[in-house]
Amino acid sequence: MGNQTSSFSDEQFEAYQDCTFFTRKEIVRVFKRYRELAPNIVPFDMKGDESSQICIPYDIIEKMPELKENPFRQRICEVFSEDGSGKMSFDDFLDMFSVFSKAAPRDIKTVYAFRIYDFDGDNYLGRGDLEKTLRSLTRNELSSDDVEFVVDKVFEEADLDDDNMLSYIEFEHVISRAPDFLETFHIRI
Template identity: 75%
Template sequence: MGNKLTAFTEEQLEAYQDCTFFTRKEILRIFKRFQELSPNRVPNDMRNGRVKKVRIPLTELEVMTELRENPFCERICQVFSEDGSGDMNFDDFLDMFSVFSEAAPRDIKCVYAFKIYDFDGDNFLNRFDLEKTLRCLTRNELTVDEVSFIVDKVIEEADLDDDNMLSYIEFEHVISRSPDFLNTFHIRI
């Protein structure tokens, strides 16, 4: 009677619901969005291990409406892709949407924001990371001197232990004082 064809097994859908901030219906909507990005690559049936094998390349992800205008588009894809390449399987894609959902708590969003801004992956936001972040935010419209000045001010304000870089704790402290953070760190599905 209720033998409806679905892309996932019941176990997969239950696991996705347990690991994300989404309902079953939202998960299937996100899968449809994933499939629309590369219909020839993504099959209707994602059971039997296909979820990990089917990957959409970064070049196809970068054009999606939700990301294409974001100055951190490439970096977001790299952070959420399992291997750091920016290419994503459905699990990566769903994780990204889950973290950027309005239901995700501030602390999870903060962890991922830190990862996105930590371009060199050393678990600190050093001058290089802060300069690169600023260049992304301003789309390279500032002079070298302006970037340097702003980075100096950020470090002066946020670097509590005077090591010339921001730890995660220092970054989290800054974010906790930013009321707009939750409003800007999301993607609607």
């Protein structure tokens, strides 16, 4: 029993390989990690539609070592969960690890980074989004004046149309000049 591989159909494996940046072996490893989080919830055999129906609650996912120390763990889970609640099906979990894999291209990572930082979901990074992002990154260690100063500097540098919010294009432009973005937007499984 201990050396069995997960029970996905060939069609499921092909679909997963088509829409992720993973090999079959990596998909099995991600599933094993998912199942270890809640073996009482996740069955070994996922040949039906269980991979999109069975969900692990956020309060379990947030404690996994890969996310536990990440200040954006709740936003990450909300963005990748289909219903935005933070609970994750295997399909959601696999998507998350695929985007955070080294194999995922910069443009995919940039889209998801933007969504994670867009706390209010309006498709712009406004002052409130940037303040929440900065407070999360610094673990609330900056004064209000410091936060305001940094947010003003971000707008000064990145807000090309001076509308006091960053569009995806403006955000993408900033990220394109960040050489360590690909290294930091990564979770290893």
